[in-house]
Amino acid sequence: MSLIDIGKRLYEASQVLATMDTKSKNEALKEVALSLKGHAEHILRENQKDIEKAIENNMKESLIDRLRLSEERIDDMIEGIHNIIKMKDPVWKSSEVWTLENGLTVSKMTVPIGVIGIIYESRPNVTVDAFSLTLKSGNCILLRGSSSSMHSNRALVYAMKEGLKKSNISEEVIGFVDDPNRSVVKEMLTLNKYIDLIIPRGGNDLIQFVVNNASVPTIETGVGNCHIFVDATANIQKAINIIENAKVQRPGVCNACETVLVHKNIAEVFLPKLYDYLKDRVEMRGCEETKKMIPVKCATKEDWAEEYLDYILAIKIVQNLEDTILHIRKYGTKHSEAILTENLSNANKFLRQVDAAAVYVNASTRFTDGSQFGFGAEMGISTQKMHARGPMGLNELVTIKYTILGNGQIRE
Template sequence: MSYMESKGIALRNAEKQLSIASTRDKNLALQKVAESIKNNRQEILNANQKDVDISRKNNMTEALIDRLMLDDDRLDGIIEGINTVIKLQDPVWQSNKVWTIENGLTISQMTTPLGVLGIVYESRPNVTVDAFSLALKSGNCIILRGSSSAINSNIALVKAIKEGLQNSPISKEVVQFIEDTNRDLVLDMLNANDYIDLIIPRGGKGLIQFVIQNSTVPTLQTGEGNCHIFVDKSADLNKALDILINAKTQRLGVCNACETLLVHQDIKEKFLPMVYENLKEKIELRGCNNTKTIINIKDALEKDYKEEFLDAILAIKVVNDIDEAIEHVNKYGTKHSEAIITEDLTNANRFQRRVDASTIYVNASTRFTDGSEFGFGAEMGISTQKIHARGPIGLEQLVTYKYLVMGEGQIRK
């Protein structure tokens, strides 16, 4: 029996129990896991420090190390995420569609778990717990494959999860983790159709494309984040500056950080110097020729407008009007999160209707595209595709449905 087959059989056996588990039992299991993570806090933090030290020796950028790093506050946030998931409504065996057709048959559309989920992800160890929590509450078993850079952190977190489950009514086999960092096992996972119902890739463009191109298991695509902020001519410039600084600098290595600033031609002489004075010491600014007539910065090349930097770099472009801004976003964006800063309601509506993205903001930072910020407790990732789920993937996106039909002897003529 292969490594993946043994994991898959364990998951399919556990699925039989979990798919019909009560809300009470699932919530109790999550509570025990939260307690176990809290009790194993120091072991988890020590393991994470080992990963951080190795990554620094391997010259990982500080922005990516920030994604990898855990501390007490972040671990508290992970625990709070579990507690939020506990409070959310169980999405399984719910129906808001019941109808009776002409022949007297009553039809109900009922939500059911997807079955077994697989997630392939990079760096961020919080994903280990977030993905598990959402899977369990939605009645799904899960197999986790994190990156080698977070291997020690993930092993410690999965150990704590399983310890918590041992003290609950739910089998510890509902979660499986691929400890071996051999990349061939990822390929085995992507082709384990007998054991996995859905694969979710979460990470950079390279990882996502690798999964999509090599998986025979259906995939739910989460996308890279080349996110934009467009400052319209009617914008409150102080408000726009605060939003830009937050969207770009609050955390550099995240998919909902702003990577390109678009500025309306009519306000460039006022707004661009404000941007320069506030960001020049923190961020490398790259601009179009029009931008460079106002502030002395590096050239922005065509490739810069296509880039998810995940770093202290911001591309800037001056546009003639909102239509040019929308055209730029739709050409270079990754359908993740886009924002317009404006006091013109017509332009706000125009931007919302015409920009193709999972999440569109008016007068707010793109940093809010996050499952916990949206009230989902956690997320599997941000979906940028248009089928089944879009935006933060929470509990409601992790169920499918079946039709229940009640009759009294009807036959079709």
């Protein structure tokens, strides 16, 4: 089936889905959850094909981890669906109603966006998360994952469509691009007649390709050069635990910490302890001052801008909070930034002056996640300053319609 044919089917299905009641959408999601459970063995077999290919292609382990599915991860996807079922339907809600002097009553109503296309890399769970969120918010979805996860995504889409067949909602609300050719992506980016929004989710190369080639409106997501600043007043053990979590738990995700900035007044005490704690698990690259205190590789200018997605950590000693903020402004990607401090004034200054979708005080950047924020799941982490910023959940997948009720008014 051509991409235009898929687009037409999605557009037609979106006209029906937009006015579906909450009960029908929730029942459909329940059937999809049951189908995913029933097809788990098939999904895992297909995922193993992608894993074997990734190993053959020498994909780094942290990225293979993003690709790998397990019974537990499938159960997590299913739990995410049930969390979305429990959430309030964001469609046809009024945030504001007012009456004009001429008697017209104006309501600001939420409505589905329509057809949303998502282009994403590696992580098969995005296939389920994206579908679940778009269905609950009354949108159709066009999925285009990477070639590295093609077998996994194909199996997941099959299971979801089988679930929809047992519901009142057509399986045509899901479109799947089963062609790894990049020219198909380029065509998808210009399908304005049938697609209302494109969301790229992946590395910088993918996002820039989408932004530079799309005529369909886009929301940028994902690139995460995330920093943690260890202030002079930081609790050392607490800081070490937070940095370990932010770097080591899952280094191949966008909310992992890539650079640690350390106040000069605490560096001599803090850095040796951090080094001893992480040296067997993380390759550390430091500035010249850092190298004088711990035996690490020399960091280059490129390291400050790098999203490693690996067990690599850049370390820089900074003069003060102002120096830290300037560094983040220069190299940050407006994703997630954190300060570790016991100084309330410094915490507030960091919160106010650091420009990012999520800014933390004394916590790991790994919490920038739709499920962690209570959104059930996410379409991605928006780093733009549009209507959606940070984890994009249900409430970011609707737009506005003004309804005006009159009684014969005309404009003079």
